[in-house]
Amino acid sequence: MIKVSVLGATGYAGIELVRLLTGHPAVAVTRLVSKSYAGQPLARVYPGFKNVLDITLEPLDVESAAADSDVIFTALPHGASKEIIPLLLGKNARVIDFSGDYRYNSAEVYEKWYGQPHSSPELLKQSVYGLCELHREEIARARLVGNPGCYTTCSILALAPLLAKKMIRADGVIIDAKSGVTGAGRTAALDYSFCECTENTRAYKIAAHRHTSEIEQELSLLAGEEIVLSFTPHLIPLKRGILATCYADLTAPRTAGEVLAVFKEYYKDEYFIRVYDEGDLPETNHVAGSNFVDIGLAVDARLNRVIVVACLDNIIKGAAGQAVQSMNIMFGLPETTGIGNAAFYL
Amino acid sequence: MIKVSVLGATGYAGIELVRLLTGHPAVAVTRLVSKSYAGQPLARVYPGFKNVLDITLEPLDVESAAADSDVIFTALPHGASKEIIPLLLGKNARVIDFSGDYRYNSAEVYEKWYGQPHSSPELLKQSVYGLCELHREEIARARLVGNPGCYTTCSILALAPLLAKKMIRADGVIIDAKSGVTGAGRTAALDYSFCECTENTRAYKIAAHRHTSEIEQELSLLAGEEIVLSFTPHLIPLKRGILATCYADLTAPRTAGEVLAVFKEYYKDEYFIRVYDEGDLPETNHVAGSNFVDIGLAVDARLNRVIVVACLDNIIKGAAGQAVQSMNIMFGLPETTGIGNAAFYL
Amino acid sequence: MIKVSVLGATGYAGIELVRLLTGHPAVAVTRLVSKSYAGQPLARVYPGFKNVLDITLEPLDVESAAADSDVIFTALPHGASKEIIPLLLGKNARVIDFSGDYRYNSAEVYEKWYGQPHSSPELLKQSVYGLCELHREEIARARLVGNPGCYTTCSILALAPLLAKKMIRADGVIIDAKSGVTGAGRTAALDYSFCECTENTRAYKIAAHRHTSEIEQELSLLAGEEIVLSFTPHLIPLKRGILATCYADLTAPRTAGEVLAVFKEYYKDEYFIRVYDEGDLPETNHVAGSNFVDIGLAVDARLNRVIVVACLDNIIKGAAGQAVQSMNIMFGLPETTGIGNAAFYL
């Protein structure tokens, strides 16, 4: 059994991770750390876990966590991870971090988007961007994985085949993404109150969302040239789900059938990526509750533009599920272990 | 592996059952029957199952189903089950039926509430009411189980300890239940359209809902006397969940702590029934996505009245999950097999 | 034109009141007071008002408010009203208060339910309970009106005819109420965040909600004897609406038609109270956005019990709309002025 610790177990990404881990046949949950609720039973904070995982939340003890865990997931509030991770890596534990701090290859790009110097740039050399379908071999060897942001996996996978196969222009890429409210995390802010979110939708951080830099990093690698794109996030009134609508100009006229054939070939060995047939489009409830990324597309023949629609569950494949998938890779398990289930649908 | 067939696999209860069965380690899904979609891949109707369960839906073939299934779940539109079930029981298969037809002990009670004679009253003698916590031994031996209605399990378990221990009066019991919309099934009716349900709530079938008769049947057994009660269902704008608020007059003055002690004792060996502490009350998102029934209560000292609040997921413990639990009992598996998970919560 | 000031204009009840007042043909909004946002344009806090009411929020100036207002609405956080109201009453202004402080006839009852002595019990002698249909004449003369709580108007009107006509027993009355989340007010608490409220429902303050005391006060007056009842509030995932399901035992066997005839007679002159026909039941979207109270009922013949279902919009007839109705009465306007519209429905 893989001994697992979760630091930041009571935020939304953290508790979703705990939920997945309790259903994972090869995991022994060793320690759940929560600064806010240290000393309390998990079931006092999240009654749904009573009888399933009767464990007491602990305060952070870096020494113990590093010493007796095979893998440590860090799902801490922004800024907290980078203080702790260098310490956690001291022993044998491998670390999968949910923050943005170890997603980058370049400390300069990080600094530009996060507004501060990177606190441990040397770790950036060894950290691996945890998008499993693209960095499988590196993840397998990694001691530190930067688990991707919730919008980024969706956007990157939606466009990867097109850039890898040079079927779209490098300029003119636009990603318009719609996310559920769990993406904001477990928060008491007025903006995320029920009455402010239900029956409402809004765009935010236009041309300013940090995930833009991650998406550009990965797509530039795939394209072999620098990609600069527009990324616009929106909040929609549901809990789980991201739908990204991605626009790009084709380099040559193609039908939707032709483009889909390229996607199906590119992803043919990927369990978690399902490419739809021509005429079909994904909906978030096809993936919510699962680790799948569903992709459909259409071609606007008048403009020779491809419009790709990709959906995933922002707290599973957009966070906790992908983290478990990385763990499975690291420990040589079938990638679907514990996360291969169908969507909730209802 | 238990060979399982599901008849009526594409309604909401049916597909939720399929979802649970795909995650069940001891089940081999042999056949999924859908009259509406026979011949189509399941994933064409429910894309969430692609890669998880790539199976083709079949038309009904009673002979084959009866011959090569260990257990057959019948989740058919109202009225269809009773035509088929007598035929299915001809071989070795055991049947778990989701309709109301085999939940009754008395053909007279059935006739009164369903407005027609029972088509196979002799089967009522052998059918068992599938509320696992109350009829475990009978279910273990049963060839035919009538899986309880969605509101009834919640209501019955909320009041069982009070009646079994004669702590409440037999008269004056009131159950006010609130249910999510999946309870209406997969339907194109205007009343269940998004615009008619969201931001709306309504009561319906006051003093006329069939589940009243099931609740009375079981509570009368527990009480050792005839119980006649008021049951009022309501529709609330969410997908999964039932919350039942149950009112009863205590036979002697008691504190909430005393009553809770009785509940905790009564259910102490039950994994799926979680009794809350004094001052805590369940919410449906503590149970939605799981097979748990959560119970809390308060005592109104001014009136010596106990108010019990019970929550469950109407399509899991209220339908598909309880059916799997019955199957586990029938086949000697731990009852939690495939259904012991925590709630989705998010 | 009636010169109106609103103290506490930026909470949910306050802003809903402002919305109604901007559509009122006989009102001149003189002053909107908000401690949190004093000095800011209303439209900066609530962009929906831009071009409709371009007014700047003011800090509280009791002297000015009392001096140049005909009526002052106080929709302040709990506890703040009673400090200010005695001062506001010094001049000619009439006051309509949204808090619980002036709803009571008895300082003892207030003290029992609010846990503190009443700060101005002498004002309780002159304050009038602002349920317009029951206290019309008193409201017309009142200088101080205690606007009823959101659940109470619904519950009281649902049962008033039955008690006034002595058709139900005084004991055994149970009110099971379901409310939308605007009832909690404009708050950043985790319990009212989107992710905690959507797809969720819960009961709270069982046998302990203050509205119980108001309901009992008014129903006891109507019945001519002391009424003690059970009141259970629940939160359901919608913004506007309360549905109260009220159970009572009939003193003699009656059909639903007979009981409805009594309701229709009792409320025959009331524009805002609509009694449904036999077989029809109200839904909250029939009233949300309007000042109507819709009432339907059924009789459980087996138990000789009447079940009344009443719906209203918790922030209109449950708060702001009733306050405007009181103002209309006070100033001799048709009661429907500014609030006679149909529900939003969509």
Next chain:
Amino acid sequence: MIKVSVLGATGYAGIELVRLLTGHPAVAVTRLVSKSYAGQPLARVYPGFKNVLDITLEPLDVESAAADSDVIFTALPHGASKEIIPLLLGKNARVIDFSGDYRYNSAEVYEKWYGQPHSSPELLKQSVYGLCELHREEIARARLVGNPGCYTTCSILALAPLLAKKMIRADGVIIDAKSGVTGAGRTAALDYSFCECTENTRAYKIAAHRHTSEIEQELSLLAGEEIVLSFTPHLIPLKRGILATCYADLTAPRTAGEVLAVFKEYYKDEYFIRVYDEGDLPETNHVAGSNFVDIGLAVDARLNRVIVVACLDNIIKGAAGQAVQSMNIMFGLPETTGIGNAAFYL
């Protein structure tokens, strides 16, 4: 008083129109026609109108409607309008049609997008596209107005200043729109059922939605050259609201402040169009329930791209409200009459 008839009063657009008309001080609702419910009181279909508008629905009588109405609104199922409208225009009545049939200048464009020849192309010469802010003078004189589609007003107004002032390139315009479910109309289809829509979002009719042709027609007029663009509609789980995110490449580098100044100047006399300040963005709950169109924007300096976000209520400014606004123009009333209110917000 303007004598008004509504044909198709019981669909969603129709009933919303009825709601607005009952609050309009200069309108006498003469006749409400509903084929499905002819002979029934309106309040039987929509209980929210009881006491507000106690009128009986009528079957269609073209002669009477044409003879005694000043204006006739036709909100009929697709395809039904064009049969009737030529007959309605025979007398003095002016017609405002909600279908797509009279929105076009060109019968060829209509035929291309609707797949059939136009049944009365000669009427297209006199019909006016009912986007009030752009065609005010023509509407004032029009006998037949084609009320714009729900997405189109939002999209057109979002981009009009940029094209009129030649600040963006004619190519590369992308509109990504998100709409609430009332846009689908009052329908019993499974796709619009509560369980299929809540907690779900989807894109549809990519590069194929008819509104594309309307948007292109109007923007081409404004630009003085042919505009061909991408328009992608999405369904989001709320009832009222459209948010359109519009992407375009600036012809010269500009700051958001500079672009906003152009918008504010262009719309400075428009009550219903509110342009936000730099850094602020609209949300649909700022406009839902009102006739306002709120516009905000950002500039992506890295790409010299402007991203405009526009919101409106799809059944008010996207349908019924704009129709009333056109009526106000036609009859020389202040445009805000009956529709100048603030958003519901809650």
